[in-house]
Amino acid sequence: MSSGRFSTLLRISQYVPEISSPSRKPALKIRLLWTLLILVIYLSMGFVPLYRVTVSAQALPLYQIIFAAQQGTLTSLGIGPIVTGGLLAEILIGSDLIRLDFSKPEDRSAFTAMVKVFTLAFIVVESVAYTVGMLGFYYHVPASALPIDALQLILAGFVVYMLDQAIQKGWGVGSGVSLFILANVALIVMVDLFNPVKVAGEYFGLVPFLVQAALSGDVWRAVVRANGYPSLVGLGATVGFVLLLIYLEGIRIEVPVASSQYRGITGTYPIKLLYVSNVPVILVGALLANFQILTSWWASWARTSGAWYAAALAQYNAQGQLVGGLLYYLIGPQDLQQAIADPLLTVIFVVIMTLLSTAFAVVWVEMSGMSAEKAADSLVKAQVAIPGFRSTRSTVGMVLGRWIPTVTLLGGAIVGFIAGVSQFLGVFGGGIGLLLMVDIAIQYYQQLVQEELEFIMPRLAGIFGRR
Numbered sequence: 001m002s003s004g005r006f007s008t009l010l011r012i013s014q015y016v017p018e019i020s021s022p023s024r025k026p027a028l029k030i031r032l033l034w035t036l037l038i039l040v041i042y043l044s045m046g047f048v049p050l051y052r053v054t055v056s057a058q059a060l061p062l063y064q065i066i067f068a069a070q071q072g073t074l075t076s077l078g079i080g081p082i083v084t085g086g087l088l089a090e091i092l093i094g095s096d097l098i099r100l101d102f103s104k105p106e107d108r109s110a111f112t113a114m115v116k117v118f119t120l121a122f123i124v125v126e127s128v129a130y131t132v133g134m135l136g137f138y139y140h141v142p143a144s145a146l147p148i149d150a151l152q153l154i155l156a157g158f159v160v161y162m163l164d165q166a167i168q169k170g171w172g173v174g175s176g177v178s179l180f181i182l183a184n185v186a187l188i189v190m191v192d193l194f195n196p197v198k199v200a201g202e203y204f205g206l207v208p209f210l211v212q213a214a215l216s217g218d219v220w221r222a223v224v225r226a227n228g229y230p231s232l233v234g235l236g237a238t239v240g241f242v243l244l245l246i247y248l249e250g251i252r253i254e255v256p257v258a259s260s261q262y263r264g265i266t267g268t269y270p271i272k273l274l275y276v277s278n279v280p281v282i283l284v285g286a287l288l289a290n291f292q293i294l295t296s297w298w299a300s301w302a303r304t305s306g307a308w309y310a311a312a313l314a315q316y317n318a319q320g321q322l323v324g325g326l327l328y329y330l331i332g333p334q335d336l337q338q339a340i341a342d343p344l345l346t347v348i349f350v351v352i353m354t355l356l357s358t359a360f361a362v363v364w365v366e367m368s369g370m371s372a373e374k375a376a377d378s379l380v381k382a383q384v385a386i387p388g389f390r391s392t393r394s395t396v397g398m399v400l401g402r403w404i405p406t407v408t409l410l411g412g413a414i415v416g417f418i419a420g421v422s423q424f425l426g427v428f429g430g431g432i433g434l435l436l437m438v439d440i441a442i443q444y445y446q447q448l449v450q451e452e453l454e455f456i457m458p459r460l461a462g463i464f465g466r467r
Contacts, residue, residue, distance in 0.1 A: 013113035019165040035172035038163045046070035052145040065433040066285045068184035074156035085119030091367045123157035182440045185433040192230040192428040206230040228335040234426025245438040260383040275407040278439045280357040281419045285432045295327045339424035350420035357416025372401035
C-alpha cells in the first residue's frame with residue numbers, strides 16, 4: 001500500500017501548516033481580489049532587503065527571471081524551492097522510480113506530501129547555500145550577519161510557499177508560481193519601457209529616452225543603444241517575438257479520438273508544436289545561471305591565486321570587461337552591437353541554447369511521463385480509442401509516436417533558438433522571460449475564458465470537473 005511506503009512523508013507533512021481549501025468555490029471577483037492581494041505581498045517582499053546586504057538587482061538575471069527572484073531581498077530565492085521540489089517529485093514519478101496510482105486517494109495524498117516535504121527541504125537547503133555561497137563568499141557579507149540572513153530566507157521561503165498554496169487551494173486564480181513569474185517579467189518590461197532613472201546622462205527607459213532624443217534632435221540614437229539599454233530594435237523584436245510565440249502556440253496536430261465506453265462521443269487529442277512548452281528553456285536557464293555563478297567564483301579564485309587556467313575560465317580587458325574564456329561564451333552577447341562585433345560568440349551561444357533546449361525537451365518528455373507510450377497508457381486507461389486502430393497501449397503508442405518525438409525535437413529547438421536570438425536583440429524582459437510571460441499569459445487567458453463560460457452556463461462546471 002502506498003500509505004505504508006510513504007508513512008514517514010505523510011507524518012512529516014501533517015506537522016506542516018497549510019492553507020485550507022474554501023468550503024465553496026468563491027466568486028471570480030473574490031478570487032481575483034485574493035490573487036491581487038497575494039501578488040502585492042510577494043512583490044512587496046522583493047523590496048525588503050536582507051540584514052546587512054546590499055546587492056545589485058542585476059546580479060543573477062537568469063535566476064531572477066526564471067524564479068521571480070530579487071537578489072538581496074526576502075525573495076532572493078523566489079519560487080526556486082517550490083519549482084525544484086515539484087520538478088523532483090514529477091521526475092521521480094514520471095521515471096517510474098516511484099510508482100503511484102493517481103486514481104487512488106491515498107496515492108494522491110502521498111504525492112502531495114512528497115511535494116510539500118521536498119519543497120520545505122529545498123527552502124532550508126537553498127537558504128543556507130545562498131547565504132554561505134552568495135552572500136558570504138561572493139558579496140562578502142559579514143559572518144555575524146549570515147545566520148540572521150539564513151533565518152530570514154527560510155521564513156520568507158515558507159511565506160512564499162503559503163502564498164502559492166493559497167492560490168492553488170482555490171482562493172486565487174491560476175497558480176502562484178505562474179503568477180509570480182508573469183508579474184516579475186512584466187515588471188522588467190515596464191522598467192525597460194518607462195524607467196526614468198538616468199544612467200551616464202541619459203534615461204534608461206525607452207520612452208523617456210525617446211523624448212530626450214527627440215528634444216535633442218537625434219531620434220536615431222534610440223534605434224540601437226549601447227550596453228544593452230532598451231532600444232527601438234528591442235521594442236520591435238519584443239513585439240515580433242510575442243506575435244511569433246502566439247502563432248506557434250496555436251500550431252497543433254488534432255488526433256481524432258472516441259470513447260470506447262460511450263458510443264457516439266468523439267473529440268480530438270491535441271499535440272502542440274511546442275509540446276513541452278517553456279520547460280526546456282527554464283531548465284537551460286537554470287543550468288546556465290548556475291554555471292555562470294560557479295564559473296565566476298572559480299575564475300575569481302583562479303585570478304587571485306594566479307592559477308594557470310584562469311584565462312581559460314574568464315579573460316578581462318583593461319577596463320575590467322569580460323572578453324573571453326568559458327564564462328564569456330556562457331553569458332553570450334548582451335546586445336546587438338556585441339553580437340555583430342563578435343559573430344563567433346553569437347553563433348556559439350545560439351547553438352548552445354538550441355542544443356541544450358532540444359536535449360532537455362527530450363529528457364523532460366521521458367522523465368515527466370509525456371512520452372508517446374505514457375500518453376497512450378493514459379488514453380487506454382481512460383477508455384479512449386483512436387478510430388481505425390485497436391485500443392491497445394502498443395497500437396495507440398505507435399500512432400502517437402508518429403508525432404510526439406518530432407514535435408518534442410522541433411519544439412525544444414525552436415524555443416531554444418528564440419531564447420538565444422532574443423537575448424542580443426534586446427527583447428524586453430529577456431528572451432527566456434518573454435517565452436515564460438507569453439506562455440503564462442495565454443494560460444491565464446484560457447482559464448479566465450473558461451471561468452466566464454462556467455459563470456454564464458453553470459452546467460459547464462461539471463464538464464470541466466469543477467465543483
